[in-house]
Amino acid sequence: MSNSIAIASGKGGVGKTTIAVNLSLTLSQMGSKVSLMDADFGLANAHILLGINPKKTIRDLLKNGLPLEDIIETGPSGLKFISGGNGLIDILNIEKNSKYQLIRALNPIQKNTDTLVVDIPAGASENSMTFASAVDKLIIVLVSEPTSFMDAYTFIKTAKLDHGIHNFSIVVNMTYDEKEAENTFVKFRNIVNKFLDANLTFLGGVPRSKKIQNAIIRKLPIVLDKNAELEKLAFQRISKKIIKAGENNNNGIRFFSKDQ
Numbered sequence: 001m002s003n004s005i006a007i008a009s010g011k012g013g014v015g016k017t018t019i020a021v022n023l024s025l026t027l028s029q030m031g032s033k034v035s036l037m038d039a040d041f042g043l044a045n046a047h048i049l050l051g052i053n054p055k056k057t058i059r060d061l062l063k064n065g066l067p068l069e070d071i072i073e074t075g076p077s078g079l080k081f082i083s084g085g086n087g088l089i090d091i092l093n094i095e096k097n098s099k100y101q102l103i104r105a106l107n108p109i110q111k112n113t114d115t116l117v118v119d120i121p122a123g124a125s126e127n128s129m130t131f132a133s134a135v136d137k138l139i140i141v142l143v144s145e146p147t148s149f150m151d152a153y154t155f156i157k158t159a160k161l162d163h164g165i166h167n168f169s170i171v172v173n174m175t176y177d178e179k180e181a182e183n184t185f186v187k188f189r190n191i192v193n194k195f196l197d198a199n200l201t202f203l204g205g206v207p208r209s210k211k212i213q214n215a216i217i218r219k220l221p222i223v224l225d226k227n228a229e230l231e232k233l234a235f236q237r238i239s240k241k242i243i244k245a246g247e248n249n250n251n252g253i254r255f256f257s258k259d260q
Ligand SMILES: Nc1ncnc2c1ncn2[C@@H]1O[C@H](COP(=O)(O)OP(=O)(O)OP(=O)(O)O)[C@@H](O)[C@H]1O
Pocket: 009, 011, 012, 013, 014, 015, 016, 017, 018, 019, 040, 043, 121, 122, 173, 174, 175, 206, 207, 208, 209, 210, 212, 213, 214, 216
């Protein structure tokens, strides 16, 4: 059965796209059929990390009526990739129907997809929340900084109170080691659970790494780099845990839903 995962954060620049791309590739390498959608329509950039130059984007689907199969690219490790296309924020912000149209447009790939990964924009905007509500599993990327804690908390609060999302899986990025990652998670969970009844699960940490920083310049995702064992291991650990992570079954429009 297919499942869907979104990568969110609240705060921008904490590593959502890095994690969406490398988690997708790791799941592919582990034998899953994975599709990655870049839903950061304002500043879509997952294709750059993947080293792909997409000819068509979601704009062609929404504005020009192109079928989904015409905009899907095949990336490394057989990953299927749907590019966001810049400047789409205009139509998606205005029209709720465009977002629903896009979620429904992905239905045909369900039969060839084990896992759909969605890279969603920073912030707790209506766009972010629509996609966060439409997936089974929601990953929040956190870094050990007060601003990241504050924005991740705001995101979780909005998701829980306004959209009925209860399960959140946490990845701590830019860590020194796994112990520090876990300590950051525990600190954050204590803050959240003081105010909200939400279920937070620790998926693991991703080390702060010069190699990850340079990957975008080399256009070689870190998990495909032969000299990045530590980074690869981190993504393998997270991939194994996400398979068991809690799912959300909130109401509303969802990816791969039959009753739409
Ligand atoms: N673990 C890491 N170690 C070192 N640098 C990192 C790490 N993770 C991400 N970065 C760097 O941080 C910057 C932001 O990463 P990324 O684009 O993935 O964040 P984002 O959350 O998707 O940002 P945005 O909110 O703009 O979409 C990039 O330059 C990236 O290379």
